[in-house]
Amino acid sequence: MNPNQEAGQATAGQNKRPPPPFPLTIVTGFLGAGKTSLLNRLLRDPALADTLVIINEFGEIGLDHLLVEKAVGDMLVMTSGCLCCSIRGDLITTLEDALRRRDNGRITPFQRVVIETTGLADPAPVLHTIMYHPYLMLRFRLDGVVTLVDAVNGMATLDAHEEAVKQAAVADRLVLAKTDLLDEAASLRLNDLRTRLASLNPGARLLDAAKGEATANSLLDAGLYDPTRKSPNVQGWLNAEAFPKDAAKSAHHHDRHHHEPHDVNRHDARIRAFCLRHDAPIPPAAFDLFLELLRNAHGPNLLRVKGIAALADDPSRPVVIHGVQHVFHPPARLAAWPDGDHGSRIVFILRDMEPAFVEGLWNAFVGLPAPDRPDGEALVASPLAPAKGGLLA
Numbered sequence: 011m012n013p014n015q016e017a018g019q020a021t022a023g024q025n026k027r028p029p030p031p032f033p034l035t036i037v038t039g040f041l042g043a044g045k046t047s048l049l050n051r052l053l054r055d056p057a058l059a060d061t062l063v064i065i066n067e068f069g070e071i072g073l074d075h076l077l078v079e080k081a082v083g084d085m086l087v088m089t090s091g092c093l094c095c096s097i098r099g100d101l102i103t104t105l106e107d108a109l110r111r112r113d114n115g116r117i118t119p120f121q122r123v124v125i126e127t128t129g130l131a132d133p134a135p136v137l138h139t140i141m142y143h144p145y146l147m148l149r150f151r152l153d154g155v156v157t158l159v160d161a162v163n164g165m166a167t168l169d170a171h172e173e174a175v176k177q178a179a180v181a182d183r184l185v186l187a188k189t190d191l192l193d194e195a196a197s198l199r200l201n202d203l204r205t206r207l208a209s210l211n212p213g214a215r216l217l218d219a220a221k222g223e224a225t226a227n228s229l230l231d232a233g234l235y236d237p238t239r240k241s242p243n244v245q246g247w248l249n250a251e252a253f254p255k256d257a258a259k260s261a262h263h264h265d266r267h268h269h270e271p272h273d274v275n276r277h278d279a280r281i282r283a284f285c286l287r288h289d290a291p292i293p294p295a296a297f298d299l300f301l302e303l304l305r306n307a308h309g310p311n312l313l314r315v316k317g318i319a320a321l322a323d324d325p326s327r328p329v330v331i332h333g334v335q336h337v338f339h340p341p342a343r344l345a346a347w348p349d350g351d352h353g354s355r356i357v358f359i360l361r362d363m364e365p366a367f368v369e370g371l372w373n374a375f376v377g378l379p380a381p382d383r384p385d386g387e388a389l390v391a392s393p394l395a396p397a398k399g400g401l402l403a
């Protein structure tokens with residue numbers, strides 16, 4: 011054991027606080043969309059000087075950077091046995107190994123991790139890996155999902171490949187690549203692609219790489235915890251204002267933008283993005299049960315769920331939730347509201363699920379009365395309700 015390491019351990023032992031988790035960014039996008047090109051450009055930015063890049067595939071790596079790891083191989087099904095909620099065994103091994111070597115001083119002490127997924131990959135298992143693994147979720151925090159969309163082939167790719175639609179739908183940032191290759195006619199059609207992406211995922215900022223918009227500054231620190239800010243960046247992370255407010259109406263959301271002759275593509279038609287809101291504090295048991303019901307009965311359909319909620323037991327300290335399919339990060343209590351808006355807001359990106367159904371469930375649990383529906387108290391007090399084991403337990 012070297013002296014530095016001992017000193018490091020002594021310090022860690024004295025103040026017992028675990029080191030802050032490293033921000034982790036996932037870069038995804040369909041085959042050839044421009045992921046590696048973007049990374050190559052980004053890695054020249056001093057903001058990414060201490061970044062470990064993990065490439066989630068074999069193949070030629072064009073990164074002129076030393077900190078590159080390759081993760082290849084297996085997927086693990088979680089103990090819940092649910093097929094949609096797999097985690098990546100190879101990624102766990104790679105991340106654990108990187109942490110071990112960093113902690114032992116055997117590699118450059120990275121401060122940030124970027125994972126580039128394969129073009130065909132579903133990003134959910136990568137997200138699950140750092141949301142679910144008991145050790146990795148302490149050492150990493152999700153900083154954001156960046157999805158590349160090829161401006162030349164983007165429309166056709168979204169039409170043909172459901173995976174590409176899903177990659178766009180779960181993003182925190184969408185980056186258009188190759189707009190510099192468009193001729194005049196194609197440039198005019200670019201607005202259709204922009205509109206389509208905004209409809210699939212209203213909360214994600216859309217950046218044009220060729221215009222120099224996809225900078226480290228605009229892509230990093232997209233998560234809840236931006237180290238340069240004192241309080242969590244809830245506004246930036248949730249972007250609730252960008253979502254259609256009326257859940258039931260958002261069922262027709264796509265139709266507003268896609269007039270004849272293009273019908274909404276069948277893949278897009280499966281995705282629904284909307285935001286639910288409630289201004290009075292919510293009983294914790296009702297909130298818990300709402301999420302449990304969604305998770306248990308509709309986990310695979312929850313592509314992404316983010317929210318902030320005022321719970322009646324301590325309305326001054328809001329709870330932040332974040333889920334991808336069945337997998338929810340343990341809810342975090344914030345010390346205070348980040349700004350003047352103290353209402354509960356949850357944004358949903360769902361697949362094959364009607365917003366009106368989720369809204370009805372929400373209204374029942376938060377206590378908004380409606381005919382033919384039991385009120386929230388009756389639902390929570392029901393002998394059929396799970397006694398404990400919810401997210402807030």
Ligand SMILES: Nc1nc2c(ncn2[C@@H]2O[C@H](COP(=O)(O)OP(=O)(O)OP(=O)(O)O)[C@@H](O)[C@H]2O)c(=O)[nH]1
Nearest residue numbers: 040041042043044045046047048129187188191219
């Ligand atoms: N003109 C132009 N070409 C680009 C742009 N982005 C990527 N390319 C080119 O598109 C091709 C594919 O880009 P990559 O960065 O390798 O794409 P990728 O998503 O990493 O590809 P895979 O790893 O194979 O899925 C390469 O030939 C790039 O040079 C861009 O903004 N403008």
